Amino acid sequence: MVLNLIKDQLKGWVILVVDDEPDCLEIAARWLKLAGATVLSASNGGEGLESASVHAPNLILADLSMPVMDGWEMQRRLIENPETARIPVIAVTAHAMQGVKEQVMTTGFVAHISKPLDPRKLIALVIQVLKDTDEPRHCPDG
Amino acid sequence: MSTLSIPAVVVASITIYVGLYHLLIYSRRRQHREDLTFALTALMVGFYAIVSAGLYNVDSVTEGTEWQHLQFFSLNLLSITFLWFVNDYTRQGSKKITMALIALSIVAAIVQVTVWNDLTWNMSQPSIKHILLPFDLQITYYESTPGLLTNLQSLLGMIISAYVLWAAARQYRSGQRKEALPLILAVGIFIVGIINDTAVNMGAYQFIYTIEYAYMALVILMAYSLSNAVVEAALMKEALQKANEALTDATTTAQEASRLKDVFLATMSHELRTPLNAILGFLGLILYSGQLDDDNTHMAERAVANSERLLNLINNILDLSRIASGRLEITPVVMSPRELFDTVHRDVALRFKEKGLTFCSEIDPALPDQVVHDQERIVQIVTNLLGNAIKFTDHGEVHLRVHSNGDRMVIEVSDTGIGIAVAKQDIIFDEFTQIESGSTRQYGGSGLGLSIVKRLVMLMNGSVKLSSEVGRGSTFTVDLPLSLATQATSQSAAAEEIVVNGS
Numbered sequence: 001m002v003l004n005l006i007k008d009q010l011k012g013w014v015i016l017v018v019d020d021e022p023d024c025l026e027i028a029a030r031w032l033k034l035a036g037a038t039v040l041s042a043s044n045g046g047e048g049l050e051s052a053s054v055h056a057p058n059l060i061l062a063d064l065s066m067p068v069m070d071g072w073e074m075q076r077r078l079i080e081n082p083e084t085a086r087i088p089v090i091a092v093t094a095h096a097m098q099g100v101k102e103q104v105m106t107t108g109f110v111a112h113i114s115k116p117l118d119p120r121k122l123i124a125l126v127i128q129v130l131k132d133t134d135e136p137r138h139c140p141d142g
Numbered sequence: 143m144s145t146l147s148i149p150a151v152v153v154a155s156i157t158i159y160v161g162l163y164h165l166l167i168y169s170r171r172r173q174h175r176e177d178l179t180f181a182l183t184a185l186m187v188g189f190y191a192i193v194s195a196g197l198y199n200v201d202s203v204t205e206g207t208e209w210q211h212l213q214f215f216s217l218n219l220l221s222i223t224f225l226w227f228v229n230d231y232t233r234q235g236s237k238k239i240t241m242a243l244i245a246l247s248i249v250a251a252i253v254q255v256t257v258w259n260d261l262t263w264n265m266s267q268p269s270i271k272h273i274l275l276p277f278d279l280q281i282t283y284y285e286s287t288p289g290l291l292t293n294l295q296s297l298l299g300m301i302i303s304a305y306v307l308w309a310a311a312r313q314y315r316s317g318q319r320k321e322a323l324p325l326i327l328a329v330g331i332f333i334v335g336i337i338n339d340t341a342v343n344m345g346a347y348q349f350i351y352t353i354e355y356a357y358m359a360l361v362i363l364m365a366y367s368l369s370n371a372v373v374e375a376a377l378m379k380e381a382l383q384k385a386n387e388a389l390t391d392a393t394t395t396a397q398e399a400s401r402l403k404d405v406f407l408a409t410m411s412h413e414l415r416t417p418l419n420a421i422l423g424f425l426g427l428i429l430y431s432g433q434l435d436d437d438n439t440h441m442a443e444r445a446v447a448n449s450e451r452l453l454n455l456i457n458n459i460l461d462l463s464r465i466a467s468g469r470l471e472i473t474p475v476v477m478s479p480r481e482l483f484d485t486v487h488r489d490v491a492l493r494f495k496e497k498g499l500t501f502c503s504e505i506d507p508a509l510p511d512q513v514v515h516d517q518e519r520i521v522q523i524v525t526n527l528l529g530n531a532i533k534f535t536d537h538g539e540v541h542l543r544v545h546s547n548g549d550r551m552v553i554e555v556s557d558t559g560i561g562i563a564v565a566k567q568d569i570i571f572d573e574f575t576q577i578e579s580g581s582t583r584q585y586g587g588s589g590l591g592l593s594i595v596k597r598l599v600m601l602m603n604g605s606v607k608l609s610s611e612v613g614r615g616s617t618f619t620v621d622l623p624l625s626l627a628t629q630a631t632s633q634s635a636a637a638e639e640i641v642v643n644g645s
Contacts, residue, residue, distance in 0.1 A: 023417075023423065023424075024420065027420065027424065027426075027427065030427050031427070034430075034431075115419060116419035116423060117423065119426060119430070
C-alpha cells in the first residue's frame with residue numbers, strides 16, 4: 001500500500017507547488033499532504049515568487065511552462081533575491097522532453113521530475129532533496 | 143560588260159547573313175555543333191554565290207575560265223562543310239563515308255586550282271552564253287565549254303546527294319521526322335538543280351544554272367529547321383521555369399501543411415495527455431487513500447488499468463507519427479546500463495507477479511559502467527518487449543538477458559508464450575499487425591508496440607530479430623551499438639554482424 005509507504009515521511013516540511021493546471025496542482029498537493037507535508041500552492045510564476053518570499057518554504061515544485069511567468073523566469077528571480085536564493089526548486093517537465101532536462105540542471109534547479117507524476121518517485125525525490133537542507137520549519141499560517 | 147548579277151548577289155547576302163546569325167547562336171550554345179557547321183556551310187554558299195556573280199560579270203573567256211576554276215573550288219569547300227554539317231545534324235551518318243567524301247572533295251578542290259586546264263575545260267571551244275529570263279532580262283556571259291572534270295564534279299555532287307539522302311532517311315526512321323524532312327526536301331531540290339545544270343552543260347536546252355538557287359533553298363530550309371530547335375529549346379525552358387515555380391509553390395504549401403501538422407500533433411499530444419494524466423492522478427489518490435472497500439478498490443483498479451492502456455496507446459500513436467515524420471530524435475546521454483536494467487526490472491516485476499509468471503533478468507557483469515546512449519528509448523524498447531511477453535504468456539517464465547558483444551549491446555527477451563508462426567514472423571513488425579485477427583480481442587493491444595521497437599532500434603543503428611515456435615515461445619533479440627558516441631566508426635561492422643542468440 002503506497003499510503004503506508006509515504007505516510008508522515010514529509011511531516012514538518014513546507015512545500016510550495018506551482019502549476020497553472022489546477023488538476024496537476026491538486027494531485028501533487030494531495031500526494032504531498034498525504035505524506036504529511038504542509039503544502040502551499042500558486043498558479044503561476046508571479047504568485048509563486050510572492051508566496052516564496054512571504055512563507056519561505058523548504059522546497060518548491062515548479063511546472064516549467066506557465067502563463068504570466070514561467071518556471072524558468074521564476075527560478076531566475078528566486079536566485080536573484082537573497083531571501084529566496086537558497087530554496088531548492090524541483091522542475092516538473094512534460095513527458096518526452098529530453099533536451100529540456102539538461103538545460104534544467106544547468107539553470108539552477110536541484111532536480112527534475114517528469115509528468116505524469118509517479119507518487120512514489122515524487123516523494124522519494126522530495127525526501128532526497130530535503131535531506132541536504134535546513135531543519136524543517138512550520139509555515140506561520142499553516 | 144556586266145549585265146545581271148543581282149540573283150547571285152541576293153543569294154550571297156542572304157546566306158552570309160544566315161551564316162553569321164548561326165555563328166552567333168553557336169557562340170551561345172556550344173554543345174550544338176550543327177549550328178557551327180551549318181554557319182560555315184551557309185558562309186560557303188555565300189562565297190560560292192559571290193564567285194558566281196563574278197563569273198556572270200566577266201568580259202572575256204580567259205577571265206571566265208579563271209572564275210570557273212574559283213567557282214568549282216568554292217563548290218568543293220562547300221561540299222566539305224556540308225558533309226560535316228550532315229554528320230552533326232542527322233547523327234545517323236557514316237563516319238567512314240563522310241571522311242571518304244570529304245577527302246574526295248579536298249582532292250577535287252586542289253585539282254580545280256592547279257593547272258589542268260585541258261582536262262577541266264575544253265578551251266578549243268569557248269562559248270559566249272545568252273540566257274533569257276522572264277521580264278525580258280538577258281544574261282550574257284563568257285565561259286569555257288565544260289570538260290571531263292566538270293562532269294566528274296557533277297558525279298561527285300550526285301554521290302554526296304545520295305549519301306545525304308541516305309543519312310536523312312535514317313534520321314527519319316530513327317524518329318526525328320520533323321528534323322529529317324527539310325533536309326530530304328533540300329537534297330531533292332539540290333538533285334533537280336544538278337540534273338538541270340548537267341543538262342544545260344550538255345546543251346540539251348538553254349536555261350540558267352540553278353545550283354546556287356538549290357543551295358539557297360538548302361540554306362533556308364536548314365536555317366528554318368535549326369531555328370525551330372532553338373525556339374523549341376527556349377519554349378521548353380520557359381515551360382520548365384513555370385513548372386519549377388509551380389513546384390516551389392507546391393513545396394511551400396506542403397511545408398506549411400507539414401508544419402501545421404507538427405503543431406497540431408504537439409497540441410493534440412498535450413491535450414490528450416493532460417486530462418488522462420489528471421484521471422490517472424485522481425484515480426491513484428482515490429485508490430490509495432485507504433478509504434475504499436474491496437469492491438470499490440477493484441473498480442478503481444480497473445479504471446486505472448484501462449486509463450493506462452489508453453495513455454499507452456496515445457503515446458504509441460504519437461511516437462509512431464513522430465518517427466514517421468522524422469521528428470523523433472535520439473538523445474544520447476551518459477548512463478549506466480546496469481542501473482537502467484535494474485530500474486526496468488523493478489518497474490515491471492509487479493506485473494509478472496500479478497499474472498503468476500516467473501521473471502528473471504541476467505545482466506552481463508562485463509557491461510561497462512557508463513555508456514553514451516538514449517536511456518529513455520532503451521527503456522521504451524525493453525518495456526515494450528517485456529509488455530508483449532507478459533501479454534502473450536499465460537504460464538511459464540520470461541527472461542531478460544543483456545550482454546555486451548564487442549562494441550555491441552545485445553538485449554534478449556524470451557518467453558514461454560503462444561509463439562509466432564514462421565510465416566507470420568516477417569509481418570509482426572508492421573504497424574497494426576497482430577498475428578491473428580481474433581488475437582486483438584483475446585490479448586488486447588494496438589499492434590503498434592513492435593513496430594515502434596523496430597523503428598527505434600533502426601534509428602539507433604541497430605537490428606531486431608525474432609525466433610519463435612508456435613506453442614513454445616518467442617525470443618526477441620535486439621542488437622544495439624554499445625555506445626552511441628562510437629556509432630559512426632562501428633557502422634560498417636554493425637551491418638555485417640549477425641545477432642548472436644545469447645544462451
